[in-house]
Amino acid sequence: MKFKTCKVDSLIGNVDAAAPIVLGLLSLGKEQILELKGMIAIDQVEKTLEGGPSKAIVASGGSWRLWPFRRSRAIPSIQPVINNTTQSDAENASEMTAGIDGNNNVCKPKLTKKKVRVITPRSEQLASLNLKEGRNTITFTFSTAMLGEQQVDARIYLWKWNTRIVISDVDGTITNQCEDVYCVVKAFVPRGEWISPEANRYVQCLIRDFERNGLNLTSTKREEVQRLRAHIDDLSVLYIKNMSDESTFLLFSETELTGLPPELLQSLDKAKNGRFKVYLRSHHVIPVLEIHKIGTIRKIVAVAYGKRGGEANPSVLKSLIQLRHKLARLLSYSNYADYAVAPRMAKSSSKVRCSMAVHAYGWSRLVTNRCIHNREDIGVNGYLQMLSSIVLVKERFLPTKTNRRMKQISKEVYALLRGIINKREEAMKAGETANSDLLEHQNNKKIGMSVKDVIEECKLFYLAGQETTSVLLVWTMVLLSEHPNWQARAREEVLQVFGNKKLEADGLNHLKIVTMIFHEVLRLYPPVAMLIRAVYKDTQVGDMYFPAGVQVTLPTILVHHDHEIWGNDAKEFNPERFAEGVLKATKNQVSFFPFGWGPRVCIGQNFAMMEAKIALAMILQHFSFELSPSYAHAPFSILTMQPQYGAQLILRGL
Ligand code: HEM
Structure with a gap:
């Protein structure tokens, strides 16, 4: 019987099944994780297969290995064994006791801290147990000088080496058993290079979910997490209940409801004075908000609907916010927003x-x-x-x-x-369809583009057009968060031009402050940080000679930050320098070229500016924003200039 490797192709699934399976994995396949020989010899092993006890004697000579993590349930029964071992074992034992008391059930899979011992019977010994496939329950006894005969119940899981194992529904809920799973999975991760990337990703997510439930915390903190969660759940239910118990209605005359479909009007109850009752329920509110033509009526309904839940809900909400913040801090997040979005955010x-x-x-x-x-x-x-x-x-x-x-x-x-x-x-x-696109002249050899050219153009447009504009917006939001005075000026301008109305193309041309801000952002953080050109024939420029075939790089970002060109405040955010346009700011030199220059200048620059203005104006109309404390400033260029660790922003509705 050989247990060399045990391959897990995917890990998905049931808490009950997970612990034994992962334990099985470790005990069957990953010997090097646990190996430590020469501890206590096993005197005897009795095997009890499910359904009735049967005995199998295993010859002595098996060894004890150390478990890389502690299982709290197992410790009391094992501790006496350790206390009765040799001198080095006694040291281990005291180390372990300190670990248990001091750590408050914290489960840390440190290989150097030995906690619990497990048996590693040899192949022949295992063979003599006549294990059946799957779960086997065994009972073995051993004796020590002080305690005499001791009995241990254990399970052995047997798989064929090439069996695919699927663990399903492991969701990180806090139970003792799950703590075991967490410990095993965590200990297993550094050794997990042999699993597929998908399984590896799954395991990482699994650990994250466990830890979001507090399984990496001390038992006191974990209890606090559970207490907070229970409290949050209760308050959330109360909040929703308060809203759904709401029986308030608004009264409107027939004229005030003009324009609503007659069938809706007919379905509304009437008060004694003949006015229509619009209950603060979605089946009444949504049609009014969607169909009604009069803004003031829509506003009355929307505001009342937003206040559902009566006087109690604001204080419930306040407590909920506090509890959530506490929960997030306990779980080592800076705030609840960070906790909530973490699983959906890329790490960088x-x-x-x-x-x-x-x-x-x-x-x-x-x-x-x-x-x-x-x-x-x-x-x-x-x-x-x-x-x-x-x-x-x-x-x-x-x-x-x-x-x-x-x-x-x-x-x-x-x-x-x-x-x-x-x-x-x-x-x-x-x-x-009309012949009015790049494919139109395909067969015209003089002016036509080949299909390959068209494909390359599509790729280029997608690449050049998408991320450039989005990183421009990201840096703009970051800088406007750092410079709230400019954020306020930009908002003031947007509200002056558009109010709270929909944007229209003409108005965009009147956004002078916004344009200045974009220019300054493009100067400091040009999405394309450098331009590259290949020299196709020997070229002399001034006193510089460029042989054919070399590549020349024009470092946009360095020119944009040059003190000689931009003055002492070159590295500072000062949109004012563009107040009189780009030409004035650059004194007619080619020192500002975020969109390139010359024949290959960005074809989409006007489109990009318009797109960015629309997006920023809409954000400014509806939100104020600031940087989250978790933001770390790290501009980083990989094709485009971007914040390496993301830009965590807090938006507040206006
Ligand atoms: C803030 C947004 C943008 C920036 C900073 C930007 C920047 C640039 C730069 C620096 C170049 C010149 C590259 C070179 O000379 O080697 C370029 C080229 C190009 N850009 Fe943009 N771009 C932006 C938005 C867009 C958009 C929205 C589109 C399309 C919808 C677009 C399409 C192109 C194309 C097709 C080229 C290649 C032009 C050519 O080689 O003839 N760009 N862009």
């Missing part, structure tokens, strides 16, 4: 970038392996360092895992776009 923006690059664009042509994993904060100071690493293009030819994946994705993107083009061509042939 570069992760998002990396997955977007791989998924969306088939970046094999552009991004080297090195570039994807380069996580240094380049800001301005580390910029030159980044330049040296990004140009290592040779690595992209190596058949690394990432490069192969990129190639594969590149093919998929190509096939996807090819499919869209095919459909379009068929529609054109059938006369279903």
